[in-house]
Amino acid sequence: MKVGFVGAGRIGQALIQGLLTAGMNNNDIMVLQSQHATAQKVAEKYQLQLADSYSDLNFSDVLIIAVPAKALADVMDHLKTSYHGIIVSTSGGDLKQINAQLPVDATFAKAVPNTPVKLDSGITAVSFIETESQANQDLVTDLFKKLGQVYVVPENLLGIYGTIAGCTPAFIDILMEALSDAAVMNGINRAQSYQIITQMLLGTAQLAQASGKHPGELKDEVTTPGGSTIRGVAKLEETGFRNALIQAVKAANE
Numbered sequence: 562m563k564v565g566f567v568g569a570g571r572i573g574q575a576l577i578q579g580l581l582t583a584g585m586n587n588n589d590i591m592v593l594q595s596q597h598a599t600a601q602k603v604a605e606k607y608q609l610q611l612a613d614s615y616s617d618l619n620f621s622d623v624l625i626i627a628v629p630a631k632a633l634a635d636v637m638d639h640l641k642t643s644y645h646g647i648i649v650s651t652s653g654g655d656l657k658q659i660n661a662q663l664p665v666d667a668t669f670a671k672a673v674p675n676t677p678v679k680l681d682s683g684i685t686a687v688s689f690i691e692t693e694s695q696a697n698q699d700l701v702t703d704l705f706k707k708l709g710q711v712y713v714v715p716e717n718l719l720g721i722y723g724t725i726a727g728c729t730p731a732f733i734d735i736l737m738e739a740l741s742d743a744a745v746m747n748g749i750n751r752a753q754s755y756q757i758i759t760q761m762l763l764g765t766a767q768l769a770q771a772s773g774k775h776p777g778e779l780k781d782e783v784t785t786p787g788g789s790t791i792r793g794v795a796k797l798e799e800t801g802f803r804n805a806l807i808q809a810v811k812a813a814n815e
């Protein structure tokens with residue numbers, strides 16, 4: 562399997578790192594990146610080949626577009642005359658409309674990966690056009706499965722899947738920062754606070770996954786009657802923690 566990238570910024574590099582971690586050969590990845598300085602850095606850092614032109618990208622079985630959404634139309638304009646294979650966009654686009662513009666030997670799918678794909682612990686939501694062949698779907702899902710879990714979803718749900726898996730890492734990063742500030746305010750040193758908080762998050766997620774219990778039940782196991790946790794839980798309710806998360810997801814998904 563050979564993979565091409567158009568755009569190697571935040572998510573492009575996360576995907577590249579994940580593929581290399583999963584054992585993919587550097588020689589099987591090619592990058593076309595508009596900023597020359599970034600292109601050189603990426604090529605050096607990951608020992609990858611740079612494409613000189615769009616036609617070089619026919620090297621790849623799957624071509625991943627990871628450019629800002631506003632650059633997608635321009636990229637597709639080039640690809641629709643030069644690329645003959647599977648295109649997967651992390652940059653949005655309308656499945657039906659774009660597929661209708663492509664030659665018969667090219668196809669367009671969409672994916673929303675999250676940054677933990679770097680460690681092959683990611684989640685990627687993928688949408689295909691209704692008529693996509695099973696062979697193409699398998700090729701794409703097998704590629705993203707190297708990087709973690711894959712959910713094939715209808716296009717109208719890709720946004721919310723992408724938000725819940727792809728935007729929320731930033732929300733959790735803020736949660737970690739806030740907990741660390743609270744720890745430091747009460748005398749724990751910064752570095753150690755992050756060690757404790759990240760391990761607490763890992764352990765809590767593992768417990769939820771391994772036990773299969775409802776989060777409410779797991780919360781109840783922490784809250785000793787008359788104890789300290791329930792005082793904190795009550796304060797979270799008073800200050801609108803749940804609603805803040807619901808509103809944040811709603812805003813990100815708009």
Ligand SMILES: NC(=O)C1=CN([C@@H]2O[C@H](COP(=O)(O)OP(=O)(O)OC[C@H]3O[C@@H](n4cnc5c(N)ncnc54)[C@H](O)[C@@H]3O)[C@@H](O)[C@H]2O)C=CC1
Pocket residue numbers: 567568569570571572573593594595596599627628629630632635636651652653673674675676727
């Ligand atoms: N960062 C994330 O966690 C995720 C981002 N996405 C989506 O992926 C896309 C890229 O996001 P980021 O990587 O965060 O943005 P970014 O700004 O970090 O990276 C975009 C890269 O594309 C390059 N680029 C721009 N126009 C180009 C062109 N015409 N040809 C070749 N390269 C070009 C830029 O130089 C830059 O290196 C966006 O549409 C974003 O919504 C999707 C899932 C997760």
Ligand SMILES: O=C(O)[C@@H]1CCC=N1
Pocket residue numbers: 673723727728
């Ligand atoms: O912030 C963004 O627009 C992208 C989409 C999912 C994660 N990052």
